[in-house]
Amino acid sequence: MKDWCVKNEIVLHYIQPGKPTQNSLIERFNRTFRTEFLDVYLFENIRQMGNYSEIWMYNNVK
Incomplete structure (x- = not known):
């Protein structure tokens, strides 16, 4: 990552x-x-998790 x-x-x-x-906002988000x-969803693959997370982020992070 550093590179x-x-x-x-x-x-x-x-x-x-x-x-x-100093890191409280990201800790709260995590x-x-x-x-x-x-903890709520069971995913069949990483692509499904990515799709669901985009929807969740759109609806919850403002």
Whole structure:
């Protein structure tokens, strides 16, 4: 990933150790996505999961 970021001129920023509040929005999204989407559906393949997740994201992330 680091090589890809360097190649595409993307700077990675890390949260400081012991400062989970710096990452609170993504942590909340991960928890919500896991409990409202991944724990609810049973997928037959990765393509189906991708299609369903696009619909879920469209309806839930504003």
